[in-house]
Amino acid sequence: MKYQLAFLFLILFGAAYAQQKNKDFTPGTLWPDDKGVHINAHGGGLLYKGGIYYWFGEHKIAGGAGNRAMVGVHCYSSKDLYNWKDEGIALSVSEDPANDIAKGCILERPKVVYNAKTKKYVMWFHLELLGQGYKAARAGVATSNKVTGPYTFVKSYRPNAGFQPYYPPGTDKAEILDCAQPKNKSEGFFCRDVPGGQMARDMNVFIDDDGKAYHIFSAEENFTLDVAEMTDDYTGHTGKFSRVYAGHQTEAPAIFKRNGIYYMIGSGTTGWAPNPARWFTAKSIYGPWTYHGNPCVGKGAEITFGGQSTYVLPVTGKKNAFIFIADKWTPKDAIDGRYLWLPITFKGDDIEISWVDKWNLDVFNK
Ligand code: GAL
Secondary structure, eight states, rough: OHHHHHHHHHHHHHHHHHTTTSSSTTTTTBOOOTTBBBOOEEEEEEETTEEEEEEEEOOOSSGGGSBBBBSEEEEEEEEESOEEEEEEEEOOOSOOTTTTTTBEEEEEEEEEEEEEEEEEEEEEEEEOOOSTOOOOOEEEEEESSSTOOEEEEEEEOOOOOTTOOOTTTOGGGOOOTTSOOSSSHHHHHHHHHHTTOOOOSSSSEEEEETTEEEEEEEEETTTEEEEEEEEETSEEEEEEEESSTTTTEEEEEEEEEEEEEEEEEEEOTTTSSSOEEEEEEEESTOOOEEEOOOOOOOGGGGGGGEEEEEEEEEEEEEEEEOOEEEOHHHHOGGGGGGEEEEEEEEEEEEEEEEEEEBGGGGGGOO
């Protein structure tokens, strides 16, 4: 009996220990999941639901082929953010080459949100149709009744066809465009795309305190970011959107809100190669957004420590706790891409991001 008890204790303790093995974030290193395999969720986003964090991202395969979607969107779950359980493929690419999400297409930066009205999980992503390079520039959407999936592909399109931008109060007159006379390249692209909808590449989805969802995406050949209102069920666009930092080529938008201020961190446009990050604030989600330069400081700041933003995670239950999440891409062997999770430091309402080799959530208690 004594031995049996000891054995039981060992098993229980061992299981608990196995699940708690990571106690820190070590940005840029291999990050094994519960099976010991490097997490495969690139360009990812997180969702907190029922006490659990879910991480969705691009499942990449080895080599250069991994830059295209050969498998789909991978999902992981975690209670502590350090240790992740493999929940499998949430959205699978289609074997039918005529399908919008055909195997070999480009399916990037998936973000999942929960819609309380429809009780559905809604996944948005940047989609490029098979064999067309980055020409299609579409937004794609899939839904599921279960957070981990399987998600069913709904549609893909270019948002806000036929609509002109919304100009929030305080917009600089110079920002107002007239498609009879576009003033520059980006306005020209905007006007060109009005009939068929705006291009939608690097993207994120942000849910505001009132439950309204916004889709933020690089439009106009990546010259401008659009902040677009989504329909109540989160599966479409309403036609109301503003243009942010027009003409300045911002990619990889990640949005969060603190003390009533909207923050956005993005990158420049240099493909897989890192460049300096940039941050913005606004009092209304539509803007006007103020540009503040690079939030990163210290060694490697000029290349965002080798990464490109993908998400900012507010840590549930902690005040002023926001994690900057970036991808360190490895396009020659896509599967080897690394994740840079770094704490955001606030100085008043200003932010800073510094490199840390190893850290944990205790930094937010200070
Ligand atoms: C990056 C973008 C990635 C991917 C890549 C392709 O700038 O953020 O999501 O599209 O370009 O070169």
